[in-house]
Amino acid sequence: MKKLLLLAPLFIAGAAFAAGDADFSGEKQPLNIAAIVMFFLFVAGTLSITYWAARRTKTASDFYTAGGGITGFQNGLAIAGDYMSAASFLGISGLVYLKGYDGLIYAIGFLVGWPVILFLLAEQLRNLGKYTFADVASYRLKQLPVRTLAAFGSLAVVALYLIAQMVGAGKLIQLLFGLPYEFAVIVVGVLMILYVTFGGMLATTWVQIIKAILLLSGATFMAVMVLSHYGFSPEQLFSAATEIHKDGVSIMGPGGLVSDPVSAISLGIALMLGTAGLPHVLMRFFTVNDAKEARKSVFYATGFIGYFYILTFVIGFGAIVLVSQNPQYLEGAGKLLGGNNMAAIHLSHAVGGNLFLGFISAVAFATILAVVSGLTLAGASAISHDLYSSAIMKGKADEEKEMRLSKIATVALGVLAIILGIAFEKQNIAFMVGLAFAIAASANFPILFLSMFWSKLTTRGAVLGGSLGLVVAILLVILGPTVWVSVLGNAEPIFPYKYPALFSVTTAFVGIWFFSITDNSEQAQIDRDKYEAQFVRAQTGIGADGAVDH
Amino acid sequence: MEANLVEKIKNNPKFNELVTKRSSFAWKLSIAMLAVYYSFILVVAFNKDVLAAPLGEGVMTVGMPVGIAIILFAFAITGVYVKRANTEFDDLTNDIKREARVED
Numbered sequence: 001m002k003k004l005l006l007l008a009p010l011f012i013a014g015a016a017f018a019a020g021d022a023d024f025s026g027e028k029q030p031l032n033i034a035a036i037v038m039f040f041l042f043v044a045g046t047l048s049i050t051y052w053a054a055r056r057t058k059t060a061s062d063f064y065t066a067g068g069g070i071t072g073f074q075n076g077l078a079i080a081g082d083y084m085s086a087a088s089f090l091g092i093s094g095l096v097y098l099k100g101y102d103g104l105i106y107a108i109g110f111l112v113g114w115p116v117i118l119f120l121l122a123e124q125l126r127n128l129g130k131y132t133f134a135d136v137a138s139y140r141l142k143q144l145p146v147r148t149l150a151a152f153g154s155l156a157v158v159a160l161y162l163i164a165q166m167v168g169a170g171k172l173i174q175l176l177f178g179l180p181y182e183f184a185v186i187v188v189g190v191l192m193i194l195y196v197t198f199g200g201m202l203a204t205t206w207v208q209i210i211k212a213i214l215l216l217s218g219a220t221f222m223a224v225m226v227l228s229h230y231g232f233s234p235e236q237l238f239s240a241a242t243e244i245h246k247d248g249v250s251i252m253g254p255g256g257l258v259s260d261p262v263s264a265i266s267l268g269i270a271l272m273l274g275t276a277g278l279p280h281v282l283m284r285f286f287t288v289n290d291a292k293e294a295r296k297s298v299f300y301a302t303g304f305i306g307y308f309y310i311l312t313f314v315i316g317f318g319a320i321v322l323v324s325q326n327p328q329y330l331e332g333a334g335k336l337l338g339g340n341n342m343a344a345i346h347l348s349h350a351v352g353g354n355l356f357l358g359f360i361s362a363v364a365f366a367t368i369l370a371v372v373s374g375l376t377l378a379g380a381s382a383i384s385h386d387l388y389s390s391a392i393m394k395g396k397a398d399e400e401k402e403m404r405l406s407k408i409a410t411v412a413l414g415v416l417a418i419i420l421g422i423a424f425e426k427q428n429i430a431f432m433v434g435l436a437f438a439i440a441a442s443a444n445f446p447i448l449f450l451s452m453f454w455s456k457l458t459t460r461g462a463v464l465g466g467s468l469g470l471v472v473a474i475l476l477v478i479l480g481p482t483v484w485v486s487v488l489g490n491a492e493p494i495f496p497y498k499y500p501a502l503f504s505v506t507t508a509f510v511g512i513w514f515f516s517i518t519d520n521s522e523q524a525q526i527d528r529d530k531y532e533a534q535f536v537r538a539q540t541g542i543g544a545d546g547a548v549d550h
Numbered sequence: 551m552e553a554n555l556v557e558k559i560k561n562n563p564k565f566n567e568l569v570t571k572r573s574s575f576a577w578k579l580s581i582a583m584l585a586v587y588y589s590f591i592l593v594v595a596f597n598k599d600v601l602a603a604p605l606g607e608g609v610m611t612v613g614m615p616v617g618i619a620i621i622l623f624a625f626a627i628t629g630v631y632v633k634r635a636n637t638e639f640d641d642l643t644n645d646i647k648r649e650a651r652v653e654d
Contacts, residue, residue: 296632
């Protein structure tokens with residue numbers, strides 16, 4: 001039992017990865033009219049943006065990267081938007097509601113990857129890439145094998161994330177709007193297909209920006225309302241919370257979230273390197289004009305994300321004092337209606353009444369829509385740009401054909417997401433986003449990082465080592481507590497840790513190193529000889545200015 | 551990029567200066583961020599009481615300002631990098647680009 005208690009926050013924290021694995025229990029709610037009206041306003045607004053964007057989306061570069069015309073500030077908001085998923089909001093505030101300080105530890109882990117991405121990756125990505133991170137990873141390597149592996153890594157991450165988001169969307173909407181699960185999943189799928197096929201990256205980015213602004217404003221309002229109850233004195237808020245919370249003053253310090261150093265470090269690696277290997281986040285670095293704007297994007301994104309996490313912390317404490325004692329929000333045994341992840345939603349009602357509850361519900365729906373759109377675009381690019389145009393057609397594909405294929409891929413991914421979203425309704429999907437992060441950190445990131453920083457990397461090393469990282473990450477997640485015990489129902493996990501990143505990332509790096517230095521093939525020599533030219537371009541951006549071409 | 555252009559840029563002392571200055575700055579800042587984060591995580595893992603210690607009379611603990619400070623540090627340190635990169639490093643990069651073109 002004690003062990004279970006220690007794991008509980010990790011499960012809830014897992015929800016913070018994406019809306020998907022958030023645990024929303026409870027019954028379907030009555031129709032929430034205010035929420036539905038505001039959601040329709042959001043949909044109408046974003047569809048007109050899509051119409052506007054569609055008329056500006058003519059070339060492949062427009063479709064994949066909004067023609068590189070997004071400013072650093074806009075891109076910073078969009079990146080922050082990708083990161084502030086519905087469950088980042090609901091999951092972290094729910095974790096704070098349940099455990100207090102532990103929620104802050106988790107939020108910090110999410111944030112600290114960004115400065116490192118800025119210092120080591122952002123400008124080189126911008127200088128080397130065109131549409132996808134595979135452009136960078138395969139820059140000087142043999143296209144077919146490296147692109148195929150990178151595209152596979154992207155698609156695996158996108159598919160896992162999409163399923164998690166769709167299931168989360170269905171359950172959340174069922175709860176918030178009182179709409180049937182299947183209906184909610186289909187609405188999300190269809191809107192996402194419309195945004196992406198017609199508006200491409202331009203529409204996807206603006207949907208994300210609008211949602212980020214709505215979410216930041218809503219969260220700010222809630223935090224201010226909570227603090228105003230206590231004369232804007234954090235001390236008074238905390239003091240009231242510790243009097244009510246069952247754990248008393250211990251919520252003011254670290255609890256059971258980080259129970260052993262291996263888990264702590266492994267989780268830290270998964271969050272940090274996983275973020276740096278997510279295809280839909282990396283893709284945003286190609287939507288700005290140059291390295292200068294790419295840097296600014298991360299600066300603004302870090303600011304918005306940090307501010308957002310401070311707000312969610314206040315919101316979690318606010319829910320302790322304003323929600324946890326109010327029978328209106330509780331079911332029988334003193335538990336929150338809909339589970340702990342509903343803390344922020346109930347708080348929105350407590351501070352702003354039905355109308356504001358409707359607003360926050362609509363924002364939560366919009367958030368899911370925006371995140372799935374970015375994911376689908378990243379998946380479609382992996383199919384049309386990496387697999388079709390670069391690997392199969394060797395870069396000689398007709399641009400129109402490539403764009404048509406990417407739109408077909410978008411529709412196919414959307415339909416697949418709807419089908420899988422419905423199929424997985426009753427399944428335990430808590431492992432999916434964790435697995436997506438493990439794959440991103442263990443397969444995508446090591447290849448990307450070493451292709452930039454290590455001149456001796458060869459095609460063989462990248463493909464064998466990267467595949468090894470991918471396989472080890474998947475195996476360890478299956479043998480670990482989340483799948484082996486929670487999904488498959490075995491008593492004890494074969495691999496004891498929930499986060500395999502420490503082991504799988506190490507395997508990938510060692511594998512890539514070993515298979516590269518022992519590679520004496522002709523291709524290996526070509527790969528190494530090309531490093532110098534890549535290095536000069538990565539450092540100066542020469543050849544990457546304006547319309548990128550290589 | 552053609553081989554002679556690559557050679558030309560590589561032989562420009564300013565390129566060397568840019569690469570040395572920028573990588574040492576980037577790695578120093580990365581190490582600073584990682585050191586701050588992992589020190590925090592190790593304190594959480596091994597010595598929770600330090601963070602749970604009360605700060606002053608009320609319920610406020612040491613951990614609260616420390617946690618908020620790490621968030622602010624992450625934001626500030628990106629600002630420090632962007633400021634220097636967007637002025638000093640970009641000026642150097644522009645010089646290198648101009649000189650590469652002039653001698654074409």
